[in-house]
Amino acid sequence: MNTSLQLYNTLTRKKEPFEPLHAPNVGMYVCGPTVYSDVHLGNCRTFISFDLIFRYLKYSGFKVRYVRNITDAGHLEGDRDEGDDKFAKRAKLEQLEPMEVVQKYTLGFHDVLRVFNTLPPSIEPTATGHIMEQIEMIKEIINNGYAYEVNGTIYFDVEKYSKEYNYTILTNRNLEDMLANTRELGGQDDKRGRLDFALWIMAKPETIMRWPSPWGVGFPGWHIECSAMSAKYLGDEFDIHGGGMDLAATHHTNEIAQSEAYSHKQPAKYWMHTNMLTVNGSRMSKSLGNGFLPGELFTGDHSMLKKGFSPMTVKFFMLQAHYRSTLDFSNEALDASEKGFRRLMNAVNLLGRLIPSDTSDFEIQSLADNCLKAMNDDFNSPVVIAELFEAVRIINTVHDGKAKISAEELVKLKKLINDFVFDIFGLKDEDSANTELNSVLDLVIDIRKSAKENKDYATSDKIRVGLHEMGILLKDSKEGTTWNKI
Structure with a gap:
């Protein structure tokens, strides 16, 4: 078991030694997609990054329970518990039942991640499948004095919670500044405090997705689902909670508050967040016209792409940047990744044809140690890739007859490539299937x-x-x- 692993913890804003609560078991929860539309590349980067983390933890000897939820209820258009339910709105547009929408985009999400050769999670629960768990958690939060009811809607009392806990522990924001930057409650707003958020929302007559509760017919808020499902499958305290950095300020902040109000325990020991995608230096956004779907990236069917790029080229491109770094898409960057990935796969194919000698000009163990050291440093995949290209140089040099490698070192080299290229990075030779x-x-x-x-x-x-x-x-x-x- 690997005991030298260091993780960057958003909660403390520093690297910390990874010490699981119940080693060798590790509980990891990652906020999954909201399945009302096609999965976008930002989602893909997050799930590819956590696939790398999942794979490396397993490689290091940990038994990992990886829970990744599907959000299929309670996601309103506004961050202030306002607007239409996104699933119901999509259902009306496509003239489908809401759960048909959920099924359609869940299958699409799975198809995309399968193309990227990611491993499935251990458990993939849905919000609609855990309504009772959410209701029971809300009841306990009310009993503990951190929530209140107004006309069938349950709100979390941020002011009451903040007197006992640090509401902004994840982002280190100033609570007074947050209050000052939040608009005043309107006369029609039932909330007591500006930062209060809904745990359960009373259904309107036209609401399609609705369930009975002790407070009347309604549906859960977006944030409560993850608290309920992570507690059910990983316990009140678990090891890693992850997602995109855009979730930290609101969703994850509110998750921590709910979970502590429920169990009086900080839910996750380590909080990890992936950084955003940009396109030619600008943030990727549908409204800016510079956002594209994975399928468009593969086919090149987008005005900003000069050609299509294979799934493994895109995955290799993503792995060349650290998961906490901004990743900038451009045709030139993808071209470079395509050439680099092809060079790596060519060397992998040559590896099986190398003929060992009695002596060796290379010592492979130091190369393997460097790769492990990089992965132990908060999963530093770019450094690993640099070391792998040193392995590529060795393979090509031996193949060209300019150097020798012994049978013992050749076995180590093959293990290095298999471990890091295939088992840990989850890459595959797209031509080898032919x-x-x-x-x-x-x-x-x-x-x-x-x-x-x-x-x-x-x-x-x-x-x-x-x-x-x-x-x-x-x-x-x-x-x-x-x-x-x-």
Whole structure:
């Protein structure tokens, strides 16, 4: 088990040694998507980042329960418990039942993450499947004196809570400044305090998604769902809570408040947040016209893209930036990642063709140690990638006959590549699945070999040049002929 892992904790704003509450078991909760529309790239980056964390924790010997929820109720258009329910609004637009909308976009979300080769979570609960848990938590919060009812709607009393707990512990914001920057309550507003938020909302006559409760027919607020589901599956205290940085100021702040008001315990020991995506230096946004969906990125069917990029190229691009760093999309950056990923995969394909020597010019263990050290430093994937390209250099140098590697070191090199490229990063060679191409190329290389043996150099050269024009480079050596994609 890896005991040297350091995580950046948003709660304390510093790196801390990772000490699970119940080692070797780790509880990790990540706020999943609101499934009323197609998943966007910001979501993808968050879930790819936490897939990396999930994979590395498992690789390090921890038994991980990874819970990632599906938000399918209670998400209103406004942050102040105002506006239409997003699922009901989408249902009206598409002339579907709300749960048809949920099913449609949940399946789309799963399809996108499957294309990115992410592992499924251990548990994927839905808000609508845990209404009773949310009601029971709200009842206990009321009993503890931190919530109040007004006309069938239950509000969380932030002022009462703030007298006993630090409401802004996650963001370090000044509570007085927050109050000053929040508009005055209107005469129609039932809240006692400007920062109070709804735990349960009374249903209007036209509300489609509604459930019975002790306070009348209504539906849960957005924030309560995660508190209820994380407590159900991970307990009142667990190890890691994560999501995008945009969730910290409101959603996660309110989660902490609800959970402490319910159990008098801070729910998560470590809070982790992924940073935003930008496009050519500007924040990615549908309203700005610079936001695009994963499918558009794969096909290139968007005015800002000059061509499509494969899912693994996009994933590799994301892994080249630390999860807490801003990631800027541009055609040039994706082009560079495409070339880098192809170079990595070419080297991986060459690895199985290397012939060991009695001696070695390389010591692979130091390379593996550097990769582990980088991952232990808050999952520093960019540093790992730099070390992997050192492994690429070694593979190419040995393959070209310019250096030697022993059988023992070759085994270590293969393990390094398998561990970090495939098991931890979750990358895959998108060309390796095309076994027919491999078989055809093997046949063509055999035909060329026969032509050379028969001194039919015209046919031999024609094959070599033709393959080169198709983007396949042949390399002849005393061990035989190998090929790479250019």
